[in-house]
Amino acid sequence: MNAPCIKLRRDDGWTFIEATISIVIMAIMVLGLTIVLLAFREQLDRSWAVRVMDQYGNDVIEQLTHELRNATDVEVRGSVGNTKAIDIEYLDPIRHDLFRTSRWRADLRNVRITRGNNDLVDPTFPPSRLGAGESYEIVQFTLAPYAEDSPNQWERQDRNRRKQSFLDAAYDIRFKLRYNRNSTEIGGRNWTVEKEYFNRVYVRNMNLIVKKGITD
């Protein structure tokens, strides 16, 4: 017990061993913390990028679903890449003798979905200040009849059993986004995440009298 007491009392300086061990421990800790902080920052950046992508994907899906629920007719045409131009006809909310059309399409160059008169679904996407090596891509933006492009086998079989009136009004929205995080260092690893946003919508008005022009 005597030795530790002397050691603790003696506060007139450090021995060489103490100083060396302290420096080694602190160096290891600083190095470890730096590595962990950099890794954590990378993780946060990735997580944030995916959340931003989720937000945009869900925004597009929800707003398109909303328009389709109120649509009286839908026309789907081919467009660039794996995307479609979607013309949605809907009844004017004020004048019931007037139909309007809203066109949805993917702008692959600027990575955004536009509707109507080139209005943006969300002007904050993609983020304006992406880091080096970061980019977003629109991989797919399609509206297909029920189960036509479904990966689910049961749905594809079910499609053959459905009436035409149902098939004419049921649509699958598929919006696929990809986030690329390419390494800016030689030999670094690239990281990519791709997510599909999906909704099925039944265009009710296609089987109601509003489709026949009887609106009042």
Place this chain on the structure above:
Amino acid sequence: MKCLNRKWRDDAGGIDFIQVVVGLMIVAIAAVGTFQALAYGNDKMNQQMRYRKAMSIARSYVEYWQGRIHTDFDPTDARTRAGNLNQRVDPTELDLGDPTTDADDVMCFVQYGSLDPIDLVETGLGVDYWVINVKVTWYEPDQPGYTEPQSVVFRGTMVSAGL
């Protein structure tokens, strides 16, 4: 104890080795705690994302049944009306996770309950509308406290086109 008290009193010479080690240990423990909290937050956000996706899947399935009831439904078909809550169904992808491997995929099961007709007697129309209940069930990836299956139930109604 006596020598320790003296130690705290006689601290005019600055910090010593023991203090440095204790300080580093405190920093290390605080750092571990902070990172654990952040990792926990990240897991919670992923759970919320899966929950939202499950809601979206359930809603899409309700939408399917709304379309069926509206235009493509035989009310006398007891098998269809009974639902498939007690049957085995094919899994549906809920969370792809790392796209390079299937090992971390989270799958869900989408089922629907019995399709129930509602007759509001005062309307005199017979069946006024149908009630649809869709249940999506999944297991969270290996995490403490999540051994039980998670589920969401989405409820919708629809009238038949004849009305």
